Structure formats: C-alpha cells, structure tokens
Amino acid sequence: MSKHLLKFSVNGKDYAVVVESHERLLDVLRDKLGLKGTKEGCSTGDCGICGVLMDGRLVNSCLIFAIQARNKKIVTIEGIGSAEKLHPIQRAFMKWNAAQCGYCIPAMILASKDLLEKNPNPTTEDIKNATRGIICRCTGYVKIFEAVKTAASEMRGSE
C-alpha cells in the first residue's frame, strides 16, 4: 500500500494531504477534510449521490482514487454557499421544498450549478438531462426541476 502527497484545491482552499493509493476522493473529502456534505450512496457509480465538481464538471467522487484528483479544483456542496449566504440554487430548492430525505440534494445542486453555468436558460429537458445520473427516491423530481428553473431565472436576473 503506497502513500502519496495529494495537493489539490477544495472549495477555493489549497490542501496537501497524505493519502493511500486505495483511498477514494469521497473518503478523503468526508474523513480527512471533514466535508460531510458529500454523501455516499451506492459506491458503484449508479446513483450519482456522491457527485462533486472537479475542474467545473460533475463527477462521481466514489469512482475516483483520491490521488487522481491531484492538481484539480474540487467544489463540494460546502463550497457553493453558507448558512448566512445561500446560493440562489439552494434558496430555490428550499422555496420549492425540493428536498425530502435530502440525501441526493448536494449532488442535485452541484449538477444544477454545472448546468446553469453552461446554460443559463435551460428547458425541463435540459435539466432532466443534467440530473439524469442522480437517483432521488423521494421527490419524484418535479419540484427539483421547478427549483432549478426558479434558480435559473433568479441568476439571470442578478447578472
């Protein structure tokens, strides 16, 4: 089992962490950096719950060995807003009660952020497409899609 020095940026902060070869990005984020907002679902890439942004693109943190994130910029749910200053997507999810158990919501919000940065005025089809890798077993998705539309219009208005 070899050890590596992993240097990367998480939520705008630079980190240098000693990681083992077999450790996944998900484990390092949750257990070494204490960022528990990223959830573990199936651990096989099927459910999309562990999604984070790596260099601006949605990826499954369960399917990445931590050392493969070297020199990358990671954004987790903790990096997009704070309790005092929520991101417009987070506000819209609250407004629409888009979360029930909440387990998939960090990934849903990050997938929405990835989408809205590329496409500020998405159709429902675009939103479905952007979140199609993430399984939500409570909401039936409708309120999630509405929340993303609301966030999109708010973000367009604030530009």
Place this chain on the structure above:
Amino acid sequence: MFVPENLGDLLQYLDSHQAGVHLIANGTDLINRIQRRQVSPKVLVDLTGLTEFRYVKWEGGMIKIGGLTTISELVASPFMDSRYDVFREVAMKFGGPSIINMATVGGNICSASSSEDLLPVLLVLDAEVQVRNIHGVRTLRVEDFVKGKRMTDLKPNEILVETSFREIDSHSACSFEKVGMRNSLIIAFVNCAVFLKLAENKMCDEIRIAFNRVNGKIPQRARQTEKIMKGKKLNEQSLSDAVATLRNELKLTSDFRASEEYRLEVACAIFKRAVSRCVDRLAGEEILV
C-alpha cells in the same frame, strides 16, 4: 499506485514492471471491478497525468481521438459536427453526466466488455487503434484489437494512445441504438451501430452493422447481413430480407438482464430503426433526390 507525469516515465516503468500491473485511466469501470474483486492488481499505473492524450483532431481525412479523451470532451469537440451525431447518441445512453465526464474513449475500448457502447460504433467506422510501448508504435484495427470479453491485444508494456477512423463523407451516415433498463446508466440488453453509404436511387453502396453480441460476448460485425444488403436498393422488402438473415446470424444469450428471445426481437427492431435513422440523415443529400 504509480503516478507518472510523462509518457517516458510511464513506458519505462511498464517495460520493467509487468506482473500484476494494471493501467487505470479515470476508473469508472475498473474501480467497480476492483471493489467486486474481479481484478486484484498489485500495482495500478495512473494514466491521467498524460494530458497530451486528450484531444480530438482531423488529419488527412481521418478523425483522431486521444486515448484519454472523455466521452464529454469527444462530443463537445468542434470536429464532431452533425455527421457525428452517432457519438451524441452514444453519450446520451452511455451514462449520466458524472460518468461521461470521466469515462475515456481508450478506457472503453480496453475494457472490452460485451456492453461497451463505443465499440460497435468504432467497428462500423472501421476504426484503428494505435498502441505504444518504449520501443515504438503499432497500429491495428479495433476489430483485431478486441479479442474477446475483457481480452485485448494490448501487451503488458503497451498503452493505447489513439483511435482513428476515416471521416464520414456526405454520402454516408452512422447511427447507434441501445436498449436497456435506464438511460443514464445502463448495461445494454442489446446495442447496435450501423454505417451506411448510399449510391444513387437509395442503392446500398456499403453497409457495416455491429451488435454487442453477434457471436458470443463481445461487440462484432454482422457480416452475413451486411452481405445480403450490399448492392440492394433500400426498401421494405430488402430490409425484411436483411432482418431474416440477422435473426440467424445473431447468437444472443439469456442472462439475468434479458432472455435470448426478447433480445432477438429488440435487436431486429433497433436494427431497422438504426438503418432508417441513417437514411434520414442522408435525406436532403443529392443522391436521394
């Protein structure tokens, strides 16, 4: 894990350490297989530092795709105009954004399982792969490179650096169909790719057809069906003759995902759909006027 940052270090390492070494690109397939103990590598060699192999380019009538190009990068490339919508069809059914942002073209070829979605498309495009070791480069057809389920011609000291195929001209079209349980992450029951080149009067000048289970476990061409169709005018009759041949040619198996009988019906249906999509793509071209 060995983490080389340049090709020289990597090839040197592979040349001197071969037993139990396993290459890893972005790991969307391999990490699962390690967790299920289907493979137990002693050492993983991380390829992701070799960013020079992330490209899509056009050179001398050929489209060339670097081995570490992700599926997302491939479909976003400016070279992938509407002639190459077949890759968008693959991407939509390949996996959700978090998978296609990671899964690489080279990884999909080297994984060589029965369900790899790119393989049928590369087979009908008659693509080649370029593999490299410390001593040099060799080029071989994808069809010869993939030898069986999870088996390729890649030697322990080699890596796949590029895949390439002739650009699709204005008389030709290519399409992909797949049926499985869920669009965002499915192992296909059946998938199918068709490359069609039409001559005048809807005459089938050239057709290449691939399914993921033509004869056993890996994607292969359906050559008997191709032979039946070549030179014929494309119409209801010739298409139903082709389907009859296809029924005999496909050797589908039953497993927990789907029965053999169901697979065969689906295969015939998506084959017809893929051919008619190719014809639609060519509509508007002079040959059909």
